[in-house]
Amino acid sequence: MKINNMVDAKRKIGIVGSGSWATAMVKMLGDNVLDKEILWWIRKEEDLTYVKTYNHNPSYLSAVELRVAPENLYLDARSVIQKSDIVILNTPSAYLKDALRDVSAEDFQGKIVVTAIKGIIPDENLIVGEYLTKIYAIPLTQIVVIGGPCHAEEVSAEKLSYLTIAGKDATNAEKVAEVLRNRYINTIISKDVYGVEYGAVLKNIYALAGGICHGLGFGDNFLAVLVSNAIREMSKCVMAIDPEADRDINASAYLGDLLVTAYSQFSRNRTFGHMIGKGYTVQSAQLEMNMVAEGYYASACIQNIIQRYALDMPICNMVYQILYNRQPANEAVKQLAQKLT
Template identity: 75%
Template sequence: MGQSGYKVGMIGSGSWATAIMKMLDDNVVEKEVFWWIRKQEDLDYVRQFGHNPSYLSAVQLRISGENLFVDVKRVIEKSDIIILNTPSAYLKIALEGLTAQDFKDKIVVSAIKGIIPDENLIVGEYLAKVYEIPLENIVVVGGPCHAEEVSAEKLSYLTLAAKDSVKAQLLADVLQTRYIKTIISSDVYGVEYGAVLKNIYAMAGGICHGLGFGDNFLAVLVSNAIREMERCVSAIDPGEERDINDSVYLGDLLVTAYSQFSRNRTFGHMIGKGYTVQSAQLEMNMVAEGYYASACIQNIIREYGLDMPICNMVYQVLYNKQSASIEVNKLVDKLT
C-alpha cells in the first residue's frame, strides 16, 4: 500500500457507489480515494459543490477534486483496491480498453449485485475469465444495505466475502463506520448468486403486489424464495458451509422484497400493473438488476436441473411476454 495508507478507487457513480463513497469518507482508516465518474458534467459538479447531482444529491462528499477522473484507467493505475460499482450490464463498457496487466496484484471488489448479461457470468467469474484476476484477490460486498438508508446513516450490516480472509478483513476495516457493521465470509459464490437471485424474487414480489396480492401472500412467496435460493446456491457450490438464514442471504432478500427503496420491487410492481418492460425501464431512473438476472439464471436452472418456479414465473412474464396474472396464478399452486 502507498505511503498515505490504502489507495482506493471507485468505479461507478450511481446511488450505491455514492453511498460507499460516504462510507469511505466517514471511515477513520488512513487512505486516499479516487473516483471514476462517467459524465464530465457530473464530475465538474462534484468537484465544485461536493455533491453527486444525479444520485443521493444530499450526501456531502469530501473527496479532493484532483482525485476525480473520467478516464477509468487513471483511477485503476492509482489504486491498490478497486471497487467496481456499476450496473452489471454496463461493466464491460466501463472497463473497455483495460487488460489483465492493469489489474495485476490489485484487490478487486465487486459491489455489483448482478450478472454480466452477454457472458452469463457473475462478476467474480467474469473478472477471473477476462482479466485473469485470481479468486484470492476478489472480494464481494453483500448484505441488506439500501443506498438511501446508508446515506441517512441508518445502522446497516455489510458482508465481505473472500477466499482470502485477510483481504476480506482489509475491506471490512476500510468500510466500517459508526453506522456500518461488517461481517466476514468465505462464501464468495453463495453471496454473489444470492444477491442476483434476491433481485429476481423482489421483482416477483412486486409483480404480485401490482396484481393486488397482499402481505399474507408475499410472506408465503418470500419463504418459498429463500428455499429456492438455497437449492440454487447449494447446487452451484455444494462444498461451502452456509446458513441461508444469515443476513447476507435472507436479510438481503427481505429488504429487497419489502422496502420502498427497492428498485426491483418497484419494477415488478409496474409490470404487475400492466406496464410493458420497455415502458417500465423508461420510467425508472435506475437499473433494476433483476431484469437481466432473470434471463441469465435460466441457464443455471437448465444446467443443474433445478426446480425454481418463482424464477421461471418472472422469466415467462418479462421475456416471453406471458400474462402476469396467468403466470402468478400458476405459481400459486406450487407454493407451500
Template identity: 85%
Template structure:
C-alpha cells in the first residue's frame, strides 16, 4: 500500500519556526510542508532564494514556492498537522479570521514557549477554550533545543508531549532526523508550563550576570529555580507522571539559563546592566517570552498561594521598576 502523504502547516517565520522548517525538510518521511509567513516581502524572498532574510538567514530551506502563503487560514485548512510557532503575544493576531471549524480533526502543535498575555492562559489551554480543540489533539513541543544549533545540525533533542501517545509519535515522526532525536511524554501541562517558567529563570540569571554575579551564584540560582518550577507544575497538575530532572524541565532550564543563544538571558543581562525594559526590547530583534510570562505567572502564584521568590524578583524588577541590585540581594538571602 502506498504511504499517505501528510500535510504539515507551519505558522510563524521567526528563528524557531525557521529551524523547524529545516527539521521538516531534512526528515525524509513522505509529507508536504505548508508555511505561513506574515510579511509579504519575506515571503517573496523565501520563494526566490530559499532563505529567511530576517532569521537564520544563512540556512538553506527545502521549501516549495507553491506551498508558501501569507494567509494563515489557508495553511490551517489544508494541513493535517498544524504547528503554531509565533511569539505568544502575536498568536491571536496570527489567527484572526480562523474559527473552530478550521481546526476540526487536525493535530495542533504548539511550539510556543509562552503565555497568551491578555488571556493568562498557556497556548494549549487557549486553543481548547477558544477553538474547542480536544486535549488529545493538542501536542506540546519542549526542549532543550536552540534554533541556532538546530540550524548548524548539532545533535539536539525535542520532547513531544501529548495525552495520546500515538499523536505524540505521529508528530515526532515528521520532526526527527539525523540530528534531531525525540522524547515522548504525556505531561502536557508540565512540559508547557516548564517551558514558560524556564524563560523567567533565564531572565533572572541574565539580570544577575549583568549585575556582576558569577558562576557560583548562578549554580545556586538554577538549582533553586528547578525546585521552584517543580512547586509550580505540581500545584497545577499533581497527578502527572513527570521527573523534574528530565530533559524537558531541567535540561531546557539549563540551556536557556546558560546558552549564548538565549534571548531571555540576553534580555535579563541588559536589564541587570541598567537598560530599561523599553530600551532592551528596542535593541533586541527577537521576543523575550520571559517578559510577558513574568506578569502571567504572578496570577498562578496568587491562585495557588505559592512561594516562588525567583519569579517574584523578576516581576518586581520588570513591572514594578524596583532596583535590580536591591531585589537580587533580597533574593540571595532566601536561596538555599
C-alpha cells in the first residue's frame, strides 16, 4: 500500500486519545514549526467543549495551552482517522478497542499509523502493533512505535526530552519524527519495533514493582538492585520475542525509559505500586488514581509471553502474584530478594 506523499502537501496529523500523554503530544505537535493541521479525538463531550472554548484540556495537564483549530476537534475517532495522513493512537490500551469500535480496515488504508500506547490489549494479549496488523490488516511497514523516556508532565513544562521513533520503514519513522521534533523534543530513529514496544510494556511492570518495594519501606539501595535485574530480565524477554533485531538494551528506549518510570515522581505505575505496597487493594488504588497504570493490565498479559517462551522472569512473576493472586506484598518481595543478584 502506497503511503500518502506528505513532502509538499500540508500534513494532517490525527490524535486519538485525550489523556495526559495525548494532551502532551498535541502540545508537541503545536510547537513544531512545520506546516501541518492537527485533528484531535476527545472522548468526553464536556472536555471537547472546554478545549474549543479555552484551548486547555480541563481533565489533564490543564495549564497547557493547546493549538488546535476548533473545527478540528471531534467526538468521532473515525473522522479523525479518515482525514489524517498520520494517525497517532494514544489511549490507554484497555480503551483502544472501544475508541476504534466504528473504525474499519479501509479507514486506515494509506495512513502511517503510530502507536504511543505503552501497554498490551487486554483479552487479546497482543501489543498494539500486533493488534493493528491482526484486526485491521495494517502492514507492519505502515506502523510506527513511539518510545520514551518521556513523561507528559515534563513535556508540558517544555523540559528537554527524547523520543525513540521505531519503524520497519525508516522513511515513515522519519516522517513521524519530523512532525514531533521541536525545540524541546529530540528524536531517535530505530528499526526495533517489537523491542521498543515490548520494552515499554515491561518497564511499567518493573516500575510497579519498584513502587511496591518503596511502599513496603525498602530504600534506594534495594531499588537499584531491582532495576539492574529488571533490565536484564527485559533483555531476556525481548531477545526471545525478536532475536534478530539490532538493539542495545542500554539505549534510551529500554534502560532510559525503565529508569525514568521506576524513579520519577510522575510515574503513575510507580505510584500505583507504592499504594499496593502501603496496603491498598487493587480496587481502592485504581479508584484513587485519575489515570490508568498500564502495568496492572500488562502484568496479566505478559504471563502468556513468559509461558510461551518458557522464560524465567521473577520480577514480573512477583508483581502478578501480588496483583492477581493476592499474595501478601511483603512475603512476595522477600521471596524475590533471594533471587536478585
